[in-house]
Amino acid sequence: MASHSISTDPGVDLADCDREPIHIPGSIQPHGLLLIVDAGSLTVVAGAGDLETRLSPEWLGAPLSTLVHQDIAALIAATPSGSGGGVIGTLVTVHDERFDVAVHRAGDQLLVELEPGAAAPMSAGATLSRLDAFATSFERASDLRTLCDRAAVAFRTLTGFDRVMVYRFLDDDAGRVVAEDSDPALPTFMHHHFPASDIPRQARALYIRNRTRSIPNVTYDPQPIRPAAFAQVDLSDVAIRSVSPIHVRYLKNMGVAASASISIVKDGLLWGLIACHHRTPHALSADVRAAAAMLASGLARQVRAKEEAETYRERLRLRAAEDDVVPKLAGATGLPHSVARVKRELRTMLGADGFALVHGRTVVVDGTCPPEETIREIGSWVSARGGGDPFATHELATAMPEAGAHAANASGLLAMMLGEEGGTLLWFRMEQIEEIEWAGNPHKSVSLTPGEQLTPRASFETWTEAVRGLSRRWTLEEVEAAHRLRRAFHDAYQVRQLRDLNAQLTRTANEREALLQQKDLLMKEVDHRIQNSLQLVSAFLAMQARAAGPGEVSDHLREAQARLSAVAQVHRRLYRDDRVETIDLARYLEELAGDMKLSLGEEWASRMRLDLAPVLIPSDRAVNVGLVMTELVINATKYAYDGLPGPIAIVLEQHRNRLRLIVADEGRGKVGDKAGFGSRMMAAMVARLNGEIEQDDNQPGLRAILTAPIQEG
Template sequence: MAISHSSESPAAPTIAGGAPLDLSACDREPIHIPGAIQPHGLLLIADAEGEHRVLAGAGDLEERLRDDWLGQPLAVLLGQDVAALLNSLPGGPNASVPAPVAGVDERFAVTLHRAGGQLLVELEPIGAEPMTAANALAWIDAVTGSFERAGDKQALFDRAAVAFRALTGFDRVMIYHFLDDDAGCVVAEDRVPELETFLNHHFPASDIPKQARALYVRNRTRTIPLVDYTPAPLRPAGFATSDLSDVAVRHVSPIHLQYLRNMGVGASASISIVKDGLLWGLVACHHRTARLLPPDIRSAAATLASALARQIRAKEEAAAYRERLTLRAMEDKVVPRLNSEEPLRAAVQAVKTELRDMLDADGFALVSRDDVEVIGHCPPAPFLADIVRWVRDRGNEPVATHELSALFAPARDHLAQASGLLALPLHDEDATLVWLRAERIEKIAWAGNPHKATALATNETLTPRASFASFSETVRGRSRRWTLEEIEAAHRLRRRFHEAHQHLQVRLLNRELTRTLREKDALLAQKDVLMKEVNHRVQNSLQLVASFLRLQAKTAGAGPVADHLAEAQARLAAVALVHRRLYRDDQVESVDLSRYIDELVADMRTSLGAEWGRHIRLDLAPILVPTDRAVNIGLILTELVINATKYAYDGGAGPLAVVLEQHGGKLRLIVADEGRGKGTPGATREGFGSRMMTAMVQRLSGTIEYGDNQPGLRAIMTAPIAED
């Protein structure tokens, strides 16, 4: 609720006496079943079967529609064949009625919603001159063209704010972006000069509860034409409260309405910006007086928001591609010098400027056992040695952080030189490459003090904060963040050092040990044979276990025991595949998750049979993940596919989609079927597989959610790509 867009999202409160109130109460507020609507619209609730007779309603139906609405068939009230409209739906829960419905003195745009065994009929008044489809498409096409011509994301955001304000006519329009920690920031704004600005102001994550964010994805546009309204309850009295999640005229949380009043806002609207199925941000609109956002304008705004989301994704991908090209070009300048016959120190000394500039660092150091070689702004050598010892004590693995002092307390005394750290221990040398970034003191502007809230003094009722004066907070101890592309480049550089070290050793041996060349080659060959033998024995052992499981399954015969043994074989296959990948790849620290999943599914196709093999579809984005995380993800995928094959189609085969996506520093694994959906028998069983999968997800610091795939079940596992 930070920027007063049309969410029902109470700000972080306290109770009387200043004691903190449990903020999870905000997440539990049942905003989807308010039992009332906003009075500018009307609502009819009808039986989903038979003649679709009206069971209840809300709003001034007698004065605006007709007196005898209760108990009437929808076809009579709407003047249209409701059954034909429902049969023409493409499978979704909502449908707009093509022709407007005439009321007593006005016309209504009508939208049908399915909600369990009921039909929700939403009626909203139409403006005197609604926007035609041709005009809307022409305008959206022109604006989308201007989005495409924007030079960068900031220019895109600025153009979007202007376009949405021109479309909606609100006094203030903001482009609001959710950050990685679910806090938000206004990245663009267009407003009348009389209003104060919220541009670049931040808002805490608690301002928009979890259930409100979920509704933003489901219901892409929301409007509150008048803040000071009296809600119209469902009638007749005592009617069971219905789920109004899809209803645009749903009554808004009283907490949010008070928030709007505190802000001096008379009307509010929001349009969701959904990128790759996730809520990227909002187009938040404010007006000082009452203002209606008609259905035709909302539809155009939703279409424009989708175009904006596509352009955001395109510009992010283009920026990442350009950064990769730049890093590759700088890498090509460094690598030739590493392949010389110079010792490591001399080679690094020759290219230390390029190494520092490659990752845009303020300082660079090569720390070895006997020496510290630095360039740029670096802390004293003893502190650098302490950092390297700390890195090696953590497992001798690369470390990348933009807040070193939070992980390594002694760094608090050297923030000016070492607030950010990227350290690469070299396994072949007793040395570590260290990139340092200086502290960037950041002043964050908040719309009101995020650490202070108010509450009613009489009881523990949640109330929003009342002050939105600009509050500045200084954040110290942080540097510029290392991008994913920079971290990938550092890993490649580490491999280059490893390769250069190996090449140097080979050249020195060729020159100094010419007489022992044959012996060296024999030793290398023996080593290769040994590795193959080790791999062969491990694979044989795994195959032996798999064979034993198959034999036990046959002995057990059809039934639960055989099923459990088959599941064990599938899990064993996931582990065996990782071992084969490790044996083939040079980089054992990480695995290309898309290749791993592709090969794992190929094995599953073989074990499941040709019928299932034809139905499994893959859409995999290349993501580099640590090997141990790949094992857990492989086991989770195996479990999800096993569940789908067992329950989705009652033992038969059917469509099954496996999708792997990357969103910032997180990955998302989706397994979706088109079968029986959430009601599938056994889909929520707490057996060994489910418990194992839950443990794997927790180990990844991730979450797993199940949703309606319309039809079927959609399982979404979200987790960080790398462990913090």
């Protein structure tokens, strides 16, 4: 299951696991052959495997087309652009041995790999029919668990392995087996966890790049690249590249003689793996791997659909509960009385074991809660934290150590201050003692031998670890529902205030209403004045840019004008929306892009495409994301097409509790690092978001990707 590759040099640090260059092993697995070819002359300059026996004794320096019996130049010319640099040739027969041929581009070289073809390959029609049947069964799965169960059966049927597991990555990068189909004689790994160290970061990146991986026989002898001067060639795209010795030992320790993995990539991120094990050597031909990759793509789409459906159902349930609670808040005579009327509904709405209101010395409780004095202490601690956003944690003792004594009743806390009325709402979740089944001791994922060599753990027998002090996690939908409740309590408070004032002094109530209207008018006037000021500054910058004429000064002034537009846009949103703490980032970015289109002109505007998923985000973080997007678009307009209009794509995605903002062009790609004001500002914004920004080849052009948490902390 792991793709663990670490150095065996004496004294190596465990951190080397994440730095090992597993993409340049310098050798291949012996079931295949590798030819390294000069891309200009199409002659073989290096290779690996038993080339003399299986191809030709004079392979070195020979024309590639002669060795593989097909016109490689014609195949390359017929390959569509954007295909990822790979060319799949037809089956060839050399010395009565049939090979599948694959060609990969690698700079000035071509990497040609030959794998033994299937003895009796399925026809295209039979393959499509089988895949269609599997896809239909995926579509009819009622939930994610059923989908994964069916996937395990489907992939085992397709690949013929003894054991097939659906392996899902968790938030802490550890993995869990969520479905399994295997020979009844084998022990089960169902529900077992595997530590994050089993699959280092660079291996996860390769799982996204290469969707299938096969090791037909773990006892193989690596075949080195010859001549040795080519040993450092990047074999990232080569399916038959050699495996790290530590991973081979890992599989042997599991009792596995052959393995394969198929990546489940959802929204460009590694959601999980289809992990396959066999007790004896077992090959997976190129056509079966291609079918498995296609089936995994369909599985990823169904995973996304099931997760989105689950989120939608949760939102509907919470909205229905709100509709039941909110009308009951306004009829009471005060906050404690109001909460007492709906305390049970408030507790069950957010799936809490206990609920409490702290209002001065008054405590209203429902369900299983800590003692009243402890509730008051927790309420005071929440008040001291300040802020208007809900606070949520599934391990309260980590944030408030003194609460650890009451972990049984309060390991999880969702807290919210009510502002004007001075009350604090607390939802508690009990400790959920979870016995996690690990495949071996996770604290011994690697060990040092007497010779100071790193080796993987030898035992994969069930190792149970009890996790204490944790509760069920609060979902983003539950936290957002608490946010809406805060608004509802605020509205109910306003209704009670107005009702009480009307009952006492009608005139005073009318005066108050007039004051509220004046306040609203004043806020609008303030907003109007600020917008006018921002527009004046923007116009001044535009005039200065025109006066400066073409050049660096004019460019800087126009960039400043675009950044000012980003700030003005969020200001308008804050004064226009009812809910200012969080905003829809997609709507904000869409309006910000609209302003940029107006400033850039019709030619740029017509070529700018947006694909924005709705993402709720705190308003202050939205400003930073908007500034980063503005800077990336400005960079694209300046450098991608030498100032001429060209296509620019802006994409916003959400994956669990993180967002991804992608700005991609089809220009000339990265042209060097610019360390100007804009770059420094963007670096500062990314740091404030606690995110990271990557630049990838868009084939053609540049693809800039900002990844950051949706919420801080």
